[in-house]
Amino acid sequence: MIRHIIKLIWNKKGNNSLLIVEIFLSFLVLFAVLSYVIYNTDRLEVPTGFDTENRWLVFLDRNDKDMDSTANAQMRINLKNDLQSLENVEDVAFSNPIAPYSYNTWSSSYDDLGFEMRSRFLYADINFEKTMNINVTDGRWFDETDKTATYEPIIVNQFFIDQYFPDKSMIDSIIPFGGDKKIIGIIDDYRYNGVFEELQETCFFYQPYTSENSEIIYLKVAENTPKSFEEEVSKMVESITKSSSFVIQDLKAMERRNNRQTWVPMIALLSISGFLCINVALGLFGVLWYNINNRRSEIGLRRALGASRVGIASQFTGEVLILTLLAVLVGVFFAVQVPLLKLIDIPPNIFYRSMFYSALIILTIVVICALYPSAQASKIQPATALHED
Known part of the structure; x- marks a missing residue:
């Protein structure tokens, strides 16, 4: 099955290359954003060492x-x-x-x-x-x-x-x-x-x-x-x-204003990443529907030759997953250079965690987007598909 899927992907490499590039770029953006977010949120677990509640400061x-x-x-x-x-x-x-x-x-x-x-x-x-x-x-x-x-x-x-x-x-x-x-x-x-x-x-x-x-x-x-x-x-x-x-300041209010300077960029970057992931999901959804509509005769022929509904669904899901894995592997190759070459003075484990979460998020999106179109493809009846062809 895997060998057959790879052959199908290679035969459509022109159409698939754009999807691979889109997923690759999405992985890199997600990796960068998650590295920044994890780097900052990890420090939330470390106490500042002083209290701000019910503390006022008078600047003389x-x-x-x-x-x-x-x-x-x-x-x-x-x-x-x-x-x-x-x-x-x-x-x-x-x-x-x-x-x-x-x-x-x-x-x-x-x-x-x-x-x-x-x-x-x-x-x-x-x-x-x-x-x-x-x-x-x-x-x-x-x-x-x-x-x-x-x-x-x-x-x-x-x-x-x-x-x-x-x-x-x-x-x-x-x-x-x-x-x-x-x-x-x-x-x-x-x-x-x-x-x-x-x-x-x-x-x-x-x-x-x-x-x-x-x-x-x-x-x-x-x-x-x-x-x-x-x-x-x-x-x-x-x-x-x-x-x-002189100025009197509530230390708790000063803390909120200070923290807002980091929270706002993090939320903005996460929003941009979320929007990018939605675009990837819509792109995958569209590609799958297009492939299914263009390959109805192929699906009907496979069903006529005895292919099960699970086999048909697995084929389309597997094609998208293999494309995604190729894009993610290329992305990991470039992303791993950051900790290996110490391009940024941040603990390497943050980058490795970001790579893992980025890959997990993209693969999850791909699976979710592939399930419904693949299930619809598996419901195509052989007689109907061959008659349409």
Whole structure:
């Protein structure tokens, strides 16, 4: 049967070549789209390392740089105390300008140990862990003793340890990292650019909330806090800072806006791929109907010679499946070059999974489209078909 089908396909190679090209191109498009989608959705399973629900951010104006250090520190003390006294505020913390979804970043690298160590740098106060619900997996967060520590304390994420000190206990270790630093804690992670961000080496430094560089205030507000409470916070901040050039943002809303930038392209690409698959399905359906109508005499003759209805249906379904397999195999040959040649810095397993799902989707579409026309072909009666011929 297979040999006979291949011979039939070869005899109609001119007509079949366009269908093979269409399926081949559809496979490549689907492969590219699914690679992008899988690459992004895989990261949804990794926690960002902090909470966004019931968290508000106050972005302070930088004009306070003109104040002397004493006045600057006192202003932040007043801000923290007064904000903490509000009924709906549960916790208050401060950090440098690198806040979640603010599109700010600061990274550097050092080779003090004979190999390059790269990390993103963030600065936070003692209360940051509690306010943002940071998960410290080993060691501790900053405390009062770090103000006078002999070595500058740092807290790194687990990815930092896995990259540079795998299978080693690094708590209380001193490492040369732009000067001697003491690792006092390890956190799960802090992917402050959102769930679609790749894991990166991250390092927290201690920064007192009274520092003039503490430009972001983090507020953990009570559940179901009304939006009108923002006005109360705004009036308080304005009265203390003597400035209205600050912004209050709901961190959950910032997260949604940030994630939308990835979700929208993914949905658009999936929609385009779906439309392409529908076109392939319609093309297959049309080709099968055309072949059946042009080959009624052949079908009638085969039925007259004793071919069963199942045999007729299997022949037409098999022809389309073999054409599809040829197109998919050519597509796999080109697609597999991406991970083998490392053309894109993405884990190879993502590409292999994309190839598998793309082939599975196309083969499923082909089978579905082939079943009904093939079943109709098998119902053609020999006398009717031969009489028409």
